[in-house]
Amino acid sequence: MARIAQALLKRLGGMAIVLALVVTVVFIIVRVTPGDPAAVMLGSDATPADIAQLREKMGLDAPLLLQYGQFVLGILQGDLGQSIFLNQPVTTALAARAEPTFFLTLFSILIAVAIALPVGILSAVKRGTIFDQIVVTLTMVAASVPSFWLGLILIQVFAVGQGWFPASGYGGPETPFLERLHHLVLPAVALGVVNSALITRFTRAAMLDVLGDDYVRTARAKGAGEGRVILKHALKNAMIPIITVIGLSIAMLVAGAVVTETVFGLPGVGNLVVSAVLRRDYPVIQGALLVVAAIYVLINFIVDMLYILVDPRVRL
C-alpha cells in the first residue's frame, strides 16, 4: 500500500508540472498570435480609444510578467477570466456546456468498449477463422470512416427516415434529463462504433500476444477451463495495452468534441470553442484549452494508476 501511495504522490507531482507547462503555453499562445486580440475582437472600425479601453479591461496593457502572474493567480482561484461576448465568467460558460460533452464522451466510450472487448477477445481466440477475418476487415473499414460521416448517415436513416431519434440539438435545462440523453443516442453510437475499431484491434493483438505465453499453458495444465484461462489468466495480462488505448480514445473524444458537436448541433464545450474562435473570444478559447488539457492529463494519470492495479511489476 505504501508503494501505491508513493507512486500516487509521484504521479500527482508530475501532473502538477505538466499542468503548469500547459498554463504557460496557453498564456504564450494567446500573446504571440498575430494581431492585437483587442483590435481583432473589436473589428476594423474600432477607434484606438476603444481598443485601449478593451486592452485595459483584458489586462493586456500590464507588463507581461505581471499578466502571467495574474493569469496563474486567477487559475489557482478557479478564475479563468471573463468572456467578452457571453458576459459571464469563462468557468460559468464552460460549466453550462459541460453536460452534453461529458455524457457524449461517456456513452461513446462505453459503447466502444462494450463492442471492442468481447469482439477483440473472441477474434483472438478464434484466430484465423472466418469470424476473425471478418472482424479484421470490418475494424479496418470502421477505423477509416470519419465519425461525422457515420453520424450523418445515422441521422439520415434513424432521425430523418424513421424518426426514432432527434436529428440534432440537446434541449435546455427545462427539458427532462432522459429526453436530453435521448438526443445523444445517435452521436454516441456513431462515435462508439468508430472508436471501437481501434480498441478491438488492440484487444485482439494484445490477447494474441498473451495467449501464446507460457503461463497460459500453465493455467491449462492446471486444469482451468477455457473461459477461466482466457478471462482470468490471459485478459488481465492483456489489459495494459487495452487500458492505454481506451485512455487515448477518451482523450481523442474530448478533443474531437469540436467536430462532433458541430455536426450534431450539441451545445457542448466543443460548440462553445467553435463559436469562441469565430468571435475571437480569447478568454473562452484560453479557458477551454486549459480544461481540455487538464482532462487529458487527468486521463493519463488514471491510466497510470490502473497500470499499478493491473500489473504488480509496474514501478513508478
Next chain:
Amino acid sequence: MTDTTKKTPVLSVENLTTSFKTPEGWKAVIRNISLHVDAGETVAIVGESGSGKSVTALSTMRLLPAGRSRTEGRILLDGTDLLKASEAEMRKVRGGSIGMIFQEPMTSLNPVFTIGNQIAEALVLHRGLSWSQAEVETVRLMERVRIPAAKARLHEYPHKFSGGMRQRVMIAMALACRPKLLIADEPTTALDVTIQAEILHLLRELQREENMGVLFITHDMGVVAEIADRTVVMFRGDMVETGKTDEIFAAPTATYTKSLLASIPRLGTMGSAVAPKRFPEVDASTGTATDGREMNPVASTVAPILKVDNLAVRFDLPNGRVHAVEDVSFDLRPGETLSLVGESGCGKSTTGRAIIRLLNPSAGSIVIDGQDVTKAGTRELRTMRRTSQMIFQDPFASLNPRITVGSAIAEPILAHGLMGRKDAKARVAELLEQVGLSAAMADRHPHEFSGGQRQRISIARALALNPKFIVADEAVSALDVSVKAQVSNLLLDLQEKRGLAYLFISHDMAVVERMSHRVAVMFLGEIVEIGPRAAIFDNPQHAYTQRLISAVPIPDPSRRGQTPPPLTEEIKSPVRPFDYVAPKRSYREVSPGHFVQDVA
C-alpha cells in the same frame, strides 16, 4: 513384492503419433511412441531439440492446439484412454491426476497474480475447496517444497521470486492435488547447476513420499543418469531406444544413443592435458568417438592483451545499490582462454559487458592492448571495438531477422570503413568458409539457419574486424550437445590459428573444463578463486567452487546419489544499502597462479 502384485502402469502410451497441420498437409512430428511409467518410477525422455520430446508430453496432456494438431494411438492413464476423454474429463486430469511442470520458471507463472492465488487455484478447481481453505493448504504445500517463510510470501507476486524458487512454486502447484503422474518438461534446464541439484533432490523426495510416477523430459544426459530408472531416447520424432537407464549408459544399442553419449561434455576427461582439448569427434554413422587432441600451448611470456584491475560495476535501484561486479582483477594473454564461471546474477556477464564497454564501469581500470579504455570517449571506443568483440548466447535473438547474414557480417567492416563494398563481400565469403559455412549462404536470412549455424554466423561477424580478443558470453550454452561440441571445436581452432584470446563466460562446467587455460569463479560480484584450469577443477579451495563442481550432474548412473544433499537457500542478493562499502578482499596463493579469496 512378488509378481502376483504386478500393477498396471500409471501411464501407458501406445503407438502415439502426433501430426501438425502445415501448408503442405499433415506432417507427423512424433511417430509410434510407446512407453509406460509405473507408480514410484521415473522415466526420462531424452533427445536434442526437435526430437519431439516436448510434443510427446504435451500430447499426453492434450495441450496441443486442437485445430492444428492431431494425435493418434492410445494414452492410458490408469487404464482410461485420454484420447477418448471429453474436454471436461481432461480438465479433471490436468492438474488433478497428472501434474506438469515446465522449463521456463521465469515465464511459466502468471505475473499478475500472487503465487498463493496460483497454487490455490488448482485446489479450488480440483478439490472443491473454498479460497480460504485453499490458502491454508497452499501454505502447507509451499512449506513442503521448502519455500522459506511460506506464509509471508503467499501474497507476493512471481517477479519477487528467483528462478529456483519459482520452480518450487510450479512444483507445489503441480503436486497440489497429489497427482499419480508428474510430467516434468526440462524443469531444471534454465536453472543454475546448484539450484538444479536442489530441485532434483526435492523432486526425488516428493516422489518417494507420494509414490508418484514421473515422466522427465530433458536433453541433459547427466540429469538422466542422476534420476531416471528407465530412459527413452528420441531422435527426430522417433523412439530410437528404450530400456533401463544403467543398461543404456553401459551398452547403448542404437547408433544415435552411442553418439549422443559420446558427445556429452563430461567433467574429468582432461587427463594430464594442460592446454584445452578439442571435443571428441563423433562419427554419426557408427556412434564411435575419437578423443579430441590437445591444443598447442600458449607462450606465457607475452604481454597480456587485456588487463583488468579492481573493476567495479554498480547500479542504483530505488531501494539500494546493486554491487554487480566488485573489485575484479585478472589478465588475459593472446591465445589464452580465461573462463568466468558462476551462477546467474554472479556478475560474470556484467564483467564481460563492462570490458567491451557495453556498460560503464563504476571503478577500476580496463587496459586493452596497452591502452586504458576505462574512460575512452566515442572515438577511442571505435578503435577499441576493432580489438575486442563479443558473441552472445542466444543465436536466435542476436541476429537481425531482416538483414541477410552477409550484410550482418559485412556491417562492422563497412561501419569501420576498413574496406569498400566489393572487398567486404569477398571478406564475408572468406569468413563464412572459416566458420564452416559456405560462401553462398551470404544472401540468406537468419531464419533459414539452425541454432548452431547461427552461432557460427555470430562468430564470423565477431571475426570480421580481426579482433585480438573475444568475449564469448554463454556462446555455446543454448546449443544441443553434438552442435555444442562442433562450435566449441571451431572456437578452439580459430584460437590456435589466429592467436585469439577468449574471455569465455559460461555456467557449463564440463565445457569450461575442456575450453579453458585458466578459470575464474565468481560469486556475488567477486572473484572467489582464480587459477589454471587443472588447479581449479582438481584442487578447488573455496567452498563455493567445491559446491559448484559437485553440483554438476555426472552422466554415469552408477555414481548416482553420491552428491551430498544440497542446501536450500536463496542466492544472497548483491543489493546493498547506499552507504555500503565493499570490503577489500585478500587472496592467498595456493600454487603458482592459483589464488583463493580469504574468508572474511
